[in-house]
Amino acid sequence: MQGTKLDEIDRKILAELQADGRMTNVELARRVGISAPPCLRRVRVLEEAGFIRGYHAEIDPRSLGFEVQVFAMVRLQNQSERDLAAFEDRARGWPLVRECHMLNGEIDFILKCVAPDLTSFQHFLTHDLTAAPNVASVKTSLVIRCAKDEPGVPFDGFEPQPGAS
Known part of the structure; x- marks a missing residue:
């Protein structure tokens, strides 16, 4: 690509x-x-060529009863490639985790989680996420509201520079 x-x-x-x-x-x-x-x-x-990865319907989570959105910042004890890949595999299996991004810096991963209510998220947090192997710490931030949620890339008014990656 x-x-x-x-x-x-x-x-x-x-x-x-x-x-x-x-x-x-x-x-x-x-x-x-x-x-x-x-x-x-x-x-x-x-x-x-992989420029188009798929076609999806944009679902309103609240209309289906998913009232809670949380970002979870996860720090691992070990960051070997094997440990990073193991955490990514585990995150793919958690239904409440909708996005999982590896970061540089103090935090190893940020997870975007969607849950029906705080009790459901708390259960996931205590029984799955913080209990997962190699997880050193988790900090969470509850989304109060979303000012912008644009999927994809900015086609209008932005042209990537040749050779930029």
Whole structure:
């Protein structure tokens, strides 16, 4: 993927699909200014190259009763690659953990967790997360409100520099 050159039409396709992954190929082609067959070919190439990883519905957690969102900052006792990978594997298996990011600095991982209520999160925290092997400490922050939640990348007004990674 890295090093693959995207032209302006490819970037438009990605931006449009990021904004609305449910539009038809005909509508996508119209929006980016090409006919439907080459548009579909381009989308398939972008999928095969890994630029498009999937298509998902954006679900409102609160409408399904998930009222609590928490960020958990996790510090491990040991940070060997084997220990880091073991924690990542464990985090993938926890349903309440929706995102897991390895960081540099004092904190090894930040987890975005979603739970129906504080009692459910507290049970996860005490029985799963803090009890997990190699976990030295966990600090949590309860989300009060979200001012911005934009998935993907900023296509509008931002152009990555060539060779930047």
